[in-house]
Amino acid sequence: MEYVESSMPRARPVALLLVAIVAGSSSAATAQSPTELRWGGDAEGGAPFVEADPRDPARLVGFEVDVAELLARELGRVPRFVQVAFTSLDASAARGDFDIGLSGIEDSPARRARLAVTVPYYEFREVLTVRDADRARFRALADLRGRRVATLGATLAYDLLIAAQSGHGVVPVTYEDDVHPYSDLALGRVDAVVLDEVLAERGVRRNAGLVNQDADLGVGYYVGVLAPGQTALRDRTNDILRHAMRDGRLETIFRRWNMWNQDQPRLHARVLASDATELVPAAAGTAAPGTWDATRRYLPSLVQAAVITLILSCAAMALAILGGVVIASGRVYGGRPLQAVLTAYVEVMRGTPLLLQLFVLYFGLASLVQLPAFLAALLGLGLNYAAYESEIYRGALEAVPQGQLDAARALGFTDGQTLALVRGPQAFRLALAPMTNDFVALLKDSSLVSVITVVELTKQTSIFAANIGSWVVPGALCAALYLVLSLPLARLARRLEKSWRRP
Amino acid sequence: MVEDLTFSAGRGELLALMGESGAGKTSVLRAIGGLDPIAAGEIRIAGVHLTAGRIPRGPRARALHHAVGIVFQFHHLFSHMSALENVWLAPVHVRRQPRVEAERRARGLLQMLGVGERADALPHELSGGQSQRVAIARALAVEPSVLLMDEPTASLDPARRGELAATLARLAGEGRTVVIATHDGEFARACAHRVVTVGLK
Secondary structure, three states: OHHHHHHHHHHHHHHHHHHHHHHOOOHHHOOOOOOEEEEEEOHHHEOOOEEEEOOEEEEEEOHHHHHHHHHHHHHOOEEEEEEOOHHHHHHHHHHOOOOEEOOOOEOOHHHHHHOEEOOOOEEEEEEEEEEHHHOOOOOOHHHHOOOEEEEEOOOHHHHHHHHHHHHHOOEEEEEOOOOHHHHHHHHOOOOEEEEEHHHHHHHHHHOOOEEEOOOOOOEEEEOOEEOOOOHHHHHHHHHHHHHHHHOOHHHHHHHHOOOOOOHHHHHHHHHHHOOOOOOOOOOOOOOOOOHHHHHHHHHHHHHHHHHHHHHHHHHHHHHHHHHHHHHHHHHHHOOHHHHHHHHHHHHHHHHOOHHHHHHHHHHHOOOOOOOOHHHHHHHHHHHHHHHHHHHHHHHHHHHOOHHHHHHHHHOOOOHHHHHHHHHHHHHHHHHHHHHHHHHHHHHHHHHHHHHHOOOOHHHHHHHHHHHHOOOHHHHHHHHHHHHHHHHHHHHHHHHHHHHHOOO | OOOOOOOOOOOOOEEEEEOOOOOOHHHHHHHHOOOOOOOOOEEEEOOEEEEOOOOOOHHHHHHHHHHEEEEOOOOOOOOOOOHHHHHHHHHHHOOOOOHHHHHHHHHHHHHHOOOHHHOOOOHHHOOHHHHHHHHHHHHHOOOOOEEEEEOOOOOOOHHHHHHHHHHHHHHHHOOOEEEEEEOOHHHHHHHOOEEEEOOOO
16 A cells, blocks of 8 residues: 555656646646536446437436436536546546546445545445356355356456355456346356346346346445545535435436335435445455555466466467468469458458457357357457468568579479478568567457456456556556566577577 | 570580570570470470470479479579588489488589588578589489570689589580570680570560
């Protein structure tokens, strides 16, 4: 804790500089605007939180939209929505990208330690969701030893699962969104999902064959988050929320979204009875962990994640090299139709985002073939990089002088022998430097596979950062581990190049 | 395009194709060597019959490339291999000779041509004249009955020309047919038994 606080003043000027550069003309993003209430949320979270109105996608609807409108009206401001990825809401609030974050944000000690947090305005239970067939088998987390249990990263449910990992031996699987845990449960990729009841209700409604268990896993609260200095606005917000609890306007909002239940009047009573801004969540996590303590606890999992990154990158690169050689050979030696097919492959793979390819491989094809996450990650990275490798090899093959190929033919070598003995070895030497470059790029691109639930180095780092509420130490450790992985690689390549130059 | 060219050369004969630069001498050599197709006419060489339109493939190509060795104007040595490897590569992989035997013979050829001490050098470390002699050794290593040589004096300083003429005479004297393409009339007249003029039409 001490370390982070002492290092924050050094980090802040950099952050401010970045904001100034990024924000540029829109200085309204950093300065207070008295006429607007800028509220941050993730529209990807969907109904009933925040989502684009299906009838008019330019408009937002959701209970958070209604809460934001309520707050803005009482403050005499106009609400303006700021889109922020769910897992970045805390960091964004701390930076002052918006006045208040409202997006199903859970109360937690870590959050309270870093940000100004409002009183809770909704109480939820954590719910265990399983397939119908497992209804009798998997009643509680204790029944799920050795089973994969999905949740959304950086949530109370995630903390619950981490506790259950050591307590009951469940295998936590983190997702970046709250839709795919349920679709993957229906497909059998995971055996259970733990998330709050709002998400669980929606998940069961959208996927046939799922059921929510009654197990009591814990209780949490939705709160608004503000930059740490915004206590005045936070206190005014608390007054407005308490007022809306008293006169039933909050109830009206939650009834409109079918979220009102017997837990809410109790929550309102507790909030109205106390002057305090917080109700300690009953769910996991009793205190914000200190940074050093957290670092000690997270370091083994960071190293483990780095090993996964390394294994994934090496295997994907091997696949990329193999695929690249095949594609390049086909494009140089093949007939017209084969060349056309391979050219199309290269252009599609290079011309579309790797992220999209990973989504298609893992989620898009899931109804046809259910690839395990690691295999999908390996295939996605390998097939994408094969396109880039093939271009390097094709260029290298075409760079070998035609005269030497004529000489080989005149000596009676077959095309295959010429490729293996004359053209290939020379092309490989030309390709080595760009290949090393690509390997280092792949090592870093491997962080994208976290979107399909593979916990590699960057993902583990962001879990670490979300847990302690700061990126300083996790970011530095993560960078150091990536360098430990990539620097020896560059050295190895240089040594190979040198040894081939011969004395 | 070269038109209306007819010539023949027998065993032990050293024939020079003479003509200006760009007259098509190289095209003629490449056609004889089976590297480029001819548009019309025919070529009979070492028992292989080349007709218009296609370059030989399969067994005919193997027979042709076994019978005909080519030394290119710019030599085209395999740049990732030593002089010695350049010479034994084809005997081992095309003629299926044992590696040790092929290497011993390759060393002998390099010595015979006066570049034995450069056996381990890479092509970029060789002078033009040394490269040429390694290229001759590489062509001779598969024991062709016909040796084609493009602009053999281009990479030589005048002092070395006599040496080359003597080498060519010796190769022809051993029963090979040697055809050189050159624009160097003096050299052609000095060493060739017969001179054929190639002109652009």
